[in-house]
Ligand SMILES: Nc1nc2c(ncn2[C@@H]2O[C@H](COP(=O)(O)OP(=O)(O)OP(=O)(O)O)[C@@H](O)[C@H]2O)c(=O)[nH]1
């Protein structure tokens with residue numbers, strides 16, 4: 001097995017912000033099962049990624065997730081959360097632990113009133129440390145936006161849906177401002193707009209869904225400058241049918257896309273850790289190269305001074321001095337060779353940056369699914385590869 005070359009555990013923090021009923025708990029549970037069942041997810045024949053529960057409450061967490069998942073298979077959806085919950089996971093690649101993950105699933109009621117000071121502190125702490133800034137938008141809202149745009153919603157219904165959209169956008173803007181306050185205005189943490197319940201979007205094609213999500217973001221001025229902006233979507237089933245109260249699944253349970261926010265988060269964390277490691281190694285090798293270059297410079301000066309001396313004195317060079325020059329020439333040659341070897345080592349080190357390589361594998365996995373895209377501040381699509389650069 002390949003050896004990991006970083007020091008200590010890399011960490012990723014996940015906080016997907018969204019209102020009550022936006023699908024946070026469904027997302028946590030389905031992500032866990034997608035990544036824990038059948039040995040996780042695969043990239044080609046040789047690479048597998050999976051998730052294990054870790055930490056003191058691992059046993060209880062697995063049990064809770066299993067209960068919820070069993071209920072969903074039998075047709076019952078989770079009731080709204082009454083408490084916040086922190087999950088600890090370890091992300092693995094071919095059985096090797098790569099990254100510790102802390103995932104906060106909070107009760108969306110924080111948008112109403114029942115959060116006390118302690119709850120807020122907890123939430124803000126997570127907002128400050130989250131690896132990506134994830135904003136959940138319901139697929140139903142995106143569909144309302146489409147229906148307003150294409151004229152299929154009119155009159156009072158349209159007016160009401162416009163308020164719903166504006167309420168949601170206001171929440172996101174407020175959160176964005178709060179995040180800036182906590183992390184400083186120079187913060188460049190990437191933003192992920194995560195559309196849950198994407199079965200509500202009237203177009204089945206994934207690309208079309210993503211186009212409509214981007215159109216929504218553009219129309220509502222949510223594409224901020226100076227940041228990488230990602231979009232993705234998930235659903236409990238493309239053709240899912242729920243009961244009228246929406247607490248039961250009538251047919252079509254076939255979850256899709258839930259692992260994508262996790263994969264994007266871990267990929268980004270590993271790529272940042274890889275960059276950090278490379279910078280540290282580079283600095284060490286750069287220092288060694290500078291030392292050798294200084295040695296070459298000093299010896300050239302000494303050699304120059306000796307040669308100069310003979311010329312000005314018009315003396316014949318002494319045997320002892322000739323040996324001095326030869327010794328200096330030899331040392332200069334050796335130092336130059338050493339510099340060459342250090343430069344080769346530097347190149348090799350960059351190629352052996354396994355953290356970057358692993359993050360690239362994760363990106364390749366995400367790209368193969370078509371549930372996510374990267375856009376610039378104008379909303380134009382950019383190749384997903386640019387995300388980790
Ligand atoms: N159609 C559809 N409905 C979904 C999907 N995911 C979640 N829902 C609906 O959304 C409801 C709430 O999902 P939760 O995951 O409990 O939402 P939450 O964000 O955790 O809500 P709180 O815990 O109250 O903050 C579910 O009971 C379903 O009715 C989906 O992919 N498709």
Ligand SMILES: [Mg+2]
Pocket residue numbers: 024025026080081105106107108
């Ligand atoms: Mg919940």
